[in-house]
Amino acid sequence: MNALPITESDLQAYVDGCLAESRRAEIEGFLAARPDETARLAAYRAQGERLRAAFAPVLDEPVPERLTRALQPRRARWLRVAAAFAFSALGGVLGWQLHGAFAERPAAGQAALPLAHNAAIAHATYSPEVRHPVEVGADQEAHLVAWLSKRLGARVRAPNLEAVGYSLMGGRLLPGERGAAGAATPTAQFMYQSKQGTRVTLYLRTGVRDQNETAFRYAREGNVGVFYWIDRNFGYALSSADIGRDDLLKVANAAYAQLNP
Amino acid sequence: MNEVAQVVAYIPRLRRYARALVGERAAADDLVQDTLERALNKLHLWKRGTDLRAWLFTVMHNVHVNQVRSRRETAALDGDALELAVRATQDVALEARDLERMLARLPVEQREVLLLVVLEDMSYEEAAAALGIPIGTVMSRLSRGREKLRVLMEGLPASGRLQVVK
Numbered sequence: 001m002n003a004l005p006i007t008e009s010d011l012q013a014y015v016d017g018c019l020a021e022s023r024r025a026e027i028e029g030f031l032a033a034r035p036d037e038t039a040r041l042a043a044y045r046a047q048g049e050r051l052r053a054a055f056a057p058v059l060d061e062p063v064p065e066r067l068t069r070a071l072q073p074r075r076a077r078w079l080r081v082a083a084a085f086a087f088s089a090l091g092g093v094l095g096w097q098l099h100g101a102f103a104e105r106p107a108a109g110q111a112a113l114p115l116a117h118n119a120a121i122a123h124a125t126y127s128p129e130v131r132h133p134v135e136v137g138a139d140q141e142a143h144l145v146a147w148l149s150k151r152l153g154a155r156v157r158a159p160n161l162e163a164v165g166y167s168l169m170g171g172r173l174l175p176g177e178r179g180a181a182g183a184a185t186p187t188a189q190f191m192y193q194s195k196q197g198t199r200v201t202l203y204l205r206t207g208v209r210d211q212n213e214t215a216f217r218y219a220r221e222g223n224v225g226v227f228y229w230i231d232r233n234f235g236y237a238l239s240s241a242d243i244g245r246d247d248l249l250k251v252a253n254a255a256y257a258q259l260n261p
Numbered sequence: 262m263n264e265v266a267q268v269v270a271y272i273p274r275l276r277r278y279a280r281a282l283v284g285e286r287a288a289a290d291d292l293v294q295d296t297l298e299r300a301l302n303k304l305h306l307w308k309r310g311t312d313l314r315a316w317l318f319t320v321m322h323n324v325h326v327n328q329v330r331s332r333r334e335t336a337a338l339d340g341d342a343l344e345l346a347v348r349a350t351q352d353v354a355l356e357a358r359d360l361e362r363m364l365a366r367l368p369v370e371q372r373e374v375l376l377l378v379v380l381e382d383m384s385y386e387e388a389a390a391a392l393g394i395p396i397g398t399v400m401s402r403l404s405r406g407r408e409k410l411r412v413l414m415e416g417l418p419a420s421g422r423l424q425v426v427k
Contacts (some may be wrong), residue, residue, distance in 0.1 A: 009400040012407070017379060027360040044407045045415060048379045051281065053378060054357040058277040064290055071265055124287060182365055195350075223291040241287050 006030050011037070015044045041101030064245060066223075114191045119203035120221035122174055122189050127199045127241065134170030144171050144202050148188040154206045154233065158190045159258040164251050166192035166200060174203075192251075198242035200251055205235045216256070218245065226250035231260045264304055268297065271317055274381065277320070282325065282369075284361040296321040302340070302374065316425030318381070318391040322373065329369065363413040374399050388407050 004025060014027045031038045059124050120208045126133055136144040141158065149155050158168050171190040187205040216229045225248050228237035236259060238252045273295060279289035298318045307316050320367055378389040378399075385403075389396040 008404050012400060012403055018384065040408075040411070042410045047410055049408065050356070050414075051360060051376075051379050054360045055277050057357075058345050059273045061270050061273075061276070063276070067276075067290065067294055067297060068269065070294045071268060071301055071381075082286075118345050128286065223287045223294070 011041060015041050015048070021222070022026075047057075064242070066242075069244065080135075097140055101126050115203075115205070115225040115230075115235045116219040116237055117221055118187070119201070119228065119239050120219075120224040122187075122203055123201045123224050123226075123239035123241065125223065125245045126172065126189065127191065127201055127239075127256060135172035135198075137170040138168040140170075141168065148173060151186050152204075152206050156188055156234075157259075159255045161192050161200075161251060161254050165194045166251060169193050169199075198240065199242040200238060200248065201241065202241070202255060203237040206233055216252075218249075229260075230255065234259075264307070265301070267313055268300060268304075268317065275317060275321060278376055278380055279321065280357075281361070281364060281380055282372060284365045291338060292321065292325055295324045295328070299324055312387070313400070314381075315383075315387050315391045318377065318383075319393065322392055325369075337349070363410060365410055367406050368414060371402045371409065374402040375406040375410070378403055 001065075010019070010023070010027055014024065102161045108137065136147065138144075145157055148171060158171065161168070169191045171188055174187045174189055183234075185205055185207050187203060190202045190204075191199060192201050192202070193218070216227065219228065224239050224241045225243075225245055226237050226239045227248060230233065230236070236255070238248065238255055240248050240251075272293065275293050276289065279287065279292045279296075283292055283427055296317070303320065307313065325387040335355060364376075367375070373392060374388055377383045380386070383391065385396050385399050389399045392399070
């Protein structure tokens with residue numbers, strides 16, 4: 001038989017099982033005398049099986065709401081935003097900079113404030129945790145608050161967000177941000193979860209000196225949305241990757257109302 | 262109208278591919294979200310009767326190329342955040358995390374081809390069309406990607422999946 005020369009592409013196609021029967025037989029004849037090549041191709045097959053097995057569970061994961069929401073027509077999404085707008089305008093009196101709250105995602109390369117940035121990193125780090133989302137659980141809330149107050153050097157408290165569907169899970173101490181003086185300021189994170197399993201975290205730090213006290217702003221870091229504000233000596237940032245901007249705004253509303261009475 | 266329902270049906274596959282391509286759940290879903298938004302805006306450009314799946318993967322490829330490009334322009338801090346997030350994510354099986362880490366070491370061009378062929382079970386022609394490259398390029402990237410991944414896998418000790426990251 002005057003077979004075509006066997007190429008690397010033939011061997012790849014052999015691995016993928018997409019050769020015609022006659023060609024496959026030729027490849028098998030070729031491989032019979034080449035154990036090294038046979039082993040290499042077997043390794044590719046095993047590799048494919050490992051990849052398929054490892055990522056197959058993703059197919060069965062529930063699709064996050066934000067993905068199905070991404071396919072809603074624009075107008076419907078605008079109505080939701082408008083509704084959220086009306087909601088916060090009614091509840092208003094807070095004088096937040098709403099146009100800032102609905103600012104578009106910052107352009108690539110445009111750095112958000114360190115507060116929002118660090119809060120988003122802390123959120124992305126701890127909120128996916130299943131077993132150890134918090135250091136101290138909500139069952140020891142008094143201890144948690146006392147401990148964090150001591151470490152932050154100021155009285156802190158975890159707002160009660162039950163009214164907007166979020167229960168306190170607990171909190172943790174974080175190494176914090178490097179201030180102008182070079183010393184790292186400890187920061188705290190409280191984590192909350194809804195019945196649906198969506199999570200939000202409230203990040204807070206002390207020693208913020210900013211004239212722009214009550215400004216309430218929105219930033220996005222990757223898929224984490226952050227509402228942040230500064231009040232007196234505290235910087236607060238409420239983050240979530242699970243819920244949309246308008247839902248997050250409602251939670252931020254509730255937190256703000258308690259923290260800045 | 263019905264196209265949107267068809268797109269919805271592909272979301273799990275887009276997520277699987279994105280997870281393997283990007284390696285981290287939140288970032289992968291970001292990629293899927295951007296892809297879906299773009300696909301919705303451009304759906305009128307999709308020709309009925311042609312393969313919707315291939316078209317969606319083309320959209321995702323383009324979105325990813327743009328993201329990678331813009332990310333290169335932003336600071337390295339994001340890399341740290343990403344790594345922390347990867348380590349902290351406990352809902353991904355250890356095996357998948359190992360593979361994600363190894364996949365991340367392949368050039369993105371090779372990773373794409375390998376995943377389209379192996380995970381998505383695309384023919385070489387389909388992968389070539391989805392990525393907008395010649396079939397010969399698909400073959401060479403597939404070959405190099407597989408070989409590099411094999412070397413990485415064999416570099417692991419037998420109990421490699423329990424290895425601790427430095």
